[in-house]
Amino acid sequence: MQFIEIINIKIIYFTMKKILIGFFTLFAVFSTVEAKSNKEQDRVLIDKVAMWQVNHQPQVKHHDLEWTNAVLFRGMVEWADYTQDSRYYDFLMQIGKKHSWGFLKRLYHADDLVIAQMYIRMYEKFRDPVMIRPTIARVDSIIANPSKARLWLGAKRWSERWSWCDALFMAPPVYGQLNKLYPEKNYLDFMEREFKETTDSLYDKDAKLYFRDRRYIPRKEKNGEKVFWGRGNGWVFAGIPLLLQTLPKDHPTYNYCLNIYKEMASAVIKCQDKKGSWHASMLDPDSYPSPENSASGFFVYGLGWGVNQGILKDKKYKKAVQKGWKALKSYVHEDGMLGYVQPVSAAPEKVTQNMTEVYGVGAFLMAGIEMLKMK
Numbered sequence: 001m002q003f004i005e006i007i008n009i010k011i012i013y014f015t016m017k018k019i020l021i022g023f024f025t026l027f028a029v030f031s032t033v034e035a036k037s038n039k040e041q042d043r044v045l046i047d048k049v050a051m052w053q054v055n056h057q058p059q060v061k062h063h064d065l066e067w068t069n070a071v072l073f074r075g076m077v078e079w080a081d082y083t084q085d086s087r088y089y090d091f092l093m094q095i096g097k098k099h100s101w102g103f104l105k106r107l108y109h110a111d112d113l114v115i116a117q118m119y120i121r122m123y124e125k126f127r128d129p130v131m132i133r134p135t136i137a138r139v140d141s142i143i144a145n146p147s148k149a150r151l152w153l154g155a156k157r158w159s160e161r162w163s164w165c166d167a168l169f170m171a172p173p174v175y176g177q178l179n180k181l182y183p184e185k186n187y188l189d190f191m192e193r194e195f196k197e198t199t200d201s202l203y204d205k206d207a208k209l210y211f212r213d214r215r216y217i218p219r220k221e222k223n224g225e226k227v228f229w230g231r232g233n234g235w236v237f238a239g240i241p242l243l244l245q246t247l248p249k250d251h252p253t254y255n256y257c258l259n260i261y262k263e264m265a266s267a268v269i270k271c272q273d274k275k276g277s278w279h280a281s282m283l284d285p286d287s288y289p290s291p292e293n294s295a296s297g298f299f300v301y302g303l304g305w306g307v308n309q310g311i312l313k314d315k316k317y318k319k320a321v322q323k324g325w326k327a328l329k330s331y332v333h334e335d336g337m338l339g340y341v342q343p344v345s346a347a348p349e350k351v352t353q354n355m356t357e358v359y360g361v362g363a364f365l366m367a368g369i370e371m372l373k374m375k
Contacts, residue, residue: 039372045329046368050079052336053361054091060358064095065104067111067170068344068358071235073118074242075362081125082369092122102134108147108160110167113138113174117242120177132181139178143190151201153213162198164346165210165232169239176246183248192253199260204228208267209282210236212346221284221348228282229347230295237264238298238366241305258311261302265312268299269320276320276327280348290351291340293331297363300324304370318374325371328364338364 053072062068073092080088101119104112116135123131147160155163162171175191202211209228211217216227240261247254271282277291278299303321306312331339331353339353341360 042329042368043372045332046079046365046372047083047085048336049332049338049361049364049368050076050088053358054087056337057091057358062358063104065099065102065112065115067114070115070118071169071359072362073115074121075365077118077121078369079365081121082372089122089125092118096122096131100134101131103138106159107138108142110162110170111159114170116174117177120174120181135174136178136182139174139187140185143187146190151197153215162194163201164213165198165202165229166212166235168195168198168210169235169242173239173242173246176243180246188247188251188253192256195253196256203260207283208263209233216347221281222287223284225281225283227347230278230280230282230292231298231342231345233264233268233282234278234295234298234302234363237261237268237302238363240264241302261306262311265303265306265317268303269316272299272320272324276323276325278324280342280351284348288348288350290353291327291331292342292351293328293338293340294342294357294360294363296324296328297360297367300328300367301363301370304367304374308370308373321371321374325367328367 053076060069073095076088077092079085080092096119103115106112116138119131119135123129147157149155149157149160151161151163152158153163162168172191172195175187179185179187179191199210201214203209204211204226207226207228210233211227212229212232216229219227221227240257244254244257244261247257268278271278271285273279273285273291275291276296277293278295279285279290280288280292280295300321303312303317303324307318307321312318333339337356338360339356340351341355341357342349342351343355343357
């Protein structure tokens with residue numbers, strides 16, 4: 001009798017084991033299918049946003065070569081590279097050819113250099129020297145004749161230096177991109193010196209965030225907190241990964257920038273709201289309750305990149321970026337327009353659901369790519 005009971009128990013055990021294995025296998029399969037389905041839906045949505053902007057680009061009032069469009073074009077060239085969709089390469093090729101791969105007139109201004117990020121990425125794809133010659137000429141001229149202006153927004157010829165935090169997105173990645181192509185020209189020496197001086201001027205070591213420029217250091221928000229602009233910090237936080245991707249890991253600037261990036265990451269996720277968004281003011285969201293998606297887009301990009309690279313290993317970062325991406329997607333209108341993007345400004349302001357801007361789309365595209373890459 002006992003022998004039969006033992007046999008029956010063993011049969012039940014192995015039967016249950018097979019059932020459980022089958023259950024977990026099916027669960028894993030369904031989870032994989034669901035994840036794949038979600039990514040496919042995300043890809044369709046990202047493409048919808050990109051094409052909405054392409055189709056509405058003729059109505060954009062900014063000059064093709066202004067920083068506003070240049071930030072869009074950086075996101076667009078990354079989306080073109082990820083999808084290998086000729087529509088986006090054709091769109092960017094038309095822009096480049098129309099302006100002979102050139103620039104606006106201000107030689108030193110970081111805002112007028114950012115268009116080079118797209119030019120260089122297009123050169124890497126098509127290897128046509130025409131695409132990159134004006135960029136090399138401009139950067140070589142800046143390095144050969146460095147500005148002696150004071151690093152203070154409002155000082156004489158202030159725009160010749162990186163005196164506002166957004167400039168760390170605009171200019172340093174260009175020097176990194178060129179150095180990757182022509183390491184013998186030492187583009188990093190100039191970039192490193194200017195980056196560090198800007199950081200010494202604007203980075204708050206306690207808050208681990210950047211002031212937009214030195215005018216904002218003594219100012220306070222309504223709640224008494226320091227004024228840290230969402231978009232300005234979003235662009236620094238996106239600009240550092242763009243730069244790190246071009247730097248040799250044994251170069252001193254790599255660890256310097258990586259440490260700032262890690263410090264900012266810990267501060268950034270503390271400023272995320274319950275729904276997953278960031279606001280025009282990093283430390284006073286109650287005064288600016290609407291989401292601000294040019295900031296949110298680049299925070300999602302920056303965090304997503306760090307997670308994908310294995311730099312941000314704590315689970316809290318992946319959770320934050322997934323939450324942020326979910327929020328971002330919810331603000332895409334039915335026709336593909338991205339809402340809640342603060343217009344051109346230099347400080348926190350009110351934002352509405354019907355506000356959009358080209359640079360917000362650029363940030364959204366870059367964020368989307370990192371989310372599609374994420375396992």
